[in-house]
Amino acid sequence: MSMNRFCEELTALLPRLRRFARGLTRDAADADDLCQQTVERALKARHQWQEGTRLDAWVYRIMRNQWIDEARARTRRSQTFVHEDEGANVGTSGAADAENLVELGNVGRALSRLPDEQREAVVLVLVEGFAYKEAAEIIGVPQGTLTSRLGRGREALMRELGELA
Amino acid sequence: MSVTNEELMAYADGELSAADAARVEAAVAADPALAERIAAERRLRDSLQGHLNPVTEEPVPDSLNAMIAAAAEEDARADRGKVVSLAEARAERARKEAGTAEPRRPFLQRWGSGLAIAASLVVGVALGTQIASNGPIEQRNGKLVASGTLARGLDAKLAATQGETGSLRILTSFESKAGSYCRVFDSRATAGIACKDKSGWVLERTMASSAQQASQYRQAGSAMSELMAAAQDMAKGAPLDAAQERAAKAKDWMR
Numbered sequence: 001m002s003m004n005r006f007c008e009e010l011t012a013l014l015p016r017l018r019r020f021a022r023g024l025t026r027d028a029a030d031a032d033d034l035c036q037q038t039v040e041r042a043l044k045a046r047h048q049w050q051e052g053t054r055l056d057a058w059v060y061r062i063m064r065n066q067w068i069d070e071a072r073a074r075t076r077r078s079q080t081f082v083h084e085d086e087g088a089n090v091g092t093s094g095a096a097d098a099e100n101l102v103e104l105g106n107v108g109r110a111l112s113r114l115p116d117e118q119r120e121a122v123v124l125v126l127v128e129g130f131a132y133k134e135a136a137e138i139i140g141v142p143q144g145t146l147t148s149r150l151g152r153g154r155e156a157l158m159r160e161l162g163e164l165a
Numbered sequence: 166m167s168v169t170n171e172e173l174m175a176y177a178d179g180e181l182s183a184a185d186a187a188r189v190e191a192a193v194a195a196d197p198a199l200a201e202r203i204a205a206e207r208r209l210r211d212s213l214q215g216h217l218n219p220v221t222e223e224p225v226p227d228s229l230n231a232m233i234a235a236a237a238e239e240d241a242r243a244d245r246g247k248v249v250s251l252a253e254a255r256a257e258r259a260r261k262e263a264g265t266a267e268p269r270r271p272f273l274q275r276w277g278s279g280l281a282i283a284a285s286l287v288v289g290v291a292l293g294t295q296i297a298s299n300g301p302i303e304q305r306n307g308k309l310v311a312s313g314t315l316a317r318g319l320d321a322k323l324a325a326t327q328g329e330t331g332s333l334r335i336l337t338s339f340e341s342k343a344g345s346y347c348r349v350f351d352s353r354a355t356a357g358i359a360c361k362d363k364s365g366w367v368l369e370r371t372m373a374s375s376a377q378q379a380s381q382y383r384q385a386g387s388a389m390s391e392l393m394a395a396a397q398d399m400a401k402g403a404p405l406d407a408a409q410e411r412a413a414k415a416k417d418w419m420r
Contacts, residue, residue, distance in 0.1 A: 004240060004241065004244075004326075004327060007234070008326060008327075010233055011233050015221035015222075015223075018225065019217050019220040019221050022217060031220075032226060035226075035229060036226075036232075039229050039232055039233065040232065043236045046236065105216065107216040108216055111216070122213070126178075126210045126213050127213050127214055127217050131180065132175075132178070132180055147175070151174055154174065154209060155170075157209055161212065163205040163209060
């Protein structure tokens with residue numbers, strides 16, 4: 001019985017999940033892939049979800065961990081790539097990134113320049129509206145760590161966006 | 166009295182206790198620099214949301230909805246396997262809601278006498294008290310047609326994504342050999358098969374719902390499977406999948 005509730009709630013959550021994915025990945029295609037993988041994982045694990053607990057925090061955590069895995073795998077791949085084939089292709093991907101950055105606008109660019117751990121903290125609290133405690137649980141760090149990442153992240157953003165002298 | 170940056174941030178995020186928040190507010194009121202800092206925090210939040218919120222307005226890719234619908238269908242199939250215990254739960258709920266057992270509807274007694282009778286209860290025999298101007302079923306041009314919440318539920322609910330809440334449950338949807346869309350439903354009062362035509366949802370078959378089978382779970386369970394068997398006989402092919410069901414709904418269930 002709870003399964004259908006689960007599916008209904010998950011469906012209702014999709015627009016927000018897509019927003020969080022965009023905040024994490026900063027790329028529409030990557031965000032779509034991440035969403036797809038997250039929903040797959042969440043559905044597979046749906047019997048483990050405890051009714052009465054927040055589904056959104058549960059799924060956000062899955063998405064966040066999925067993205068960390070993906071980002072690590074990419075780092076490994078790109079290191080291998082550069083190592084084995086130093087040269088032209090590296091420059092090409094750099095140019096594509098620069099192009100992306102132009103399309104992002106000021107805010108997107110500033111967000112892109114943040115270290116991943118600061119960006120996820122900023123997005124969870126300021127965009128997704130989670131309380132410190134919930135955001136810390138989603139990331140899996142103590143609340144003090146969350147608030148210090150959040151503080152550094154927003155400081156950097158304010159500087160970049162000219163909000164701070 | 167000093168206020169730290171951490172406190173300002175926590176204040177802007179609504180994370181301070183009432184006492185601490187009051188202290189920050191007093192400090193902010195006395196210091197334009199602090200006030201500007203709070204305003205900058207708000208502007209930052211607005212810019213970030215302005216940047217990312219439009220994503221929530223974009224259409225969600227069909228593939229995501231389809232994946233969830235498929236999982237819901239899988240669960241629904243598992244639930245149908247447990248129809249006996251479901252019926253038990255519904256009956257329990259109905260008893261609680263009603264407070265007392267309902268004395269009317271003597272036809273219910275007949276359920277105890279046989280299983281096969283389930284699907285063969287003909288429209289009109291079983292309906293007795295439910296045909297009323299404001300009931301879930303109306304008579305139009307000699308046909309029995311769903312009205313009110315039953316009609317709205319048949320229009321709106323999708324088997325793949327419905328929850329357990331609400332009094333109407335769609336068991337399956339299919340296309341009949343006669344060329345119309347039909348749905349097997351189970352509501353608090355009535356279960357049956359309804360097919361859509363110009364006049365609305367025509368009730369092809371009805372029986373007392375599983376919720377009415379207070380003390381006869383076994384029969385209720387087999388009654389639903391009789392209904393499903395009857396649906397299978399009427400159907401042109403396999404039941405509609407989640408996507409086909411959505412498409413049929415989009416066409417207002419008219420072919």
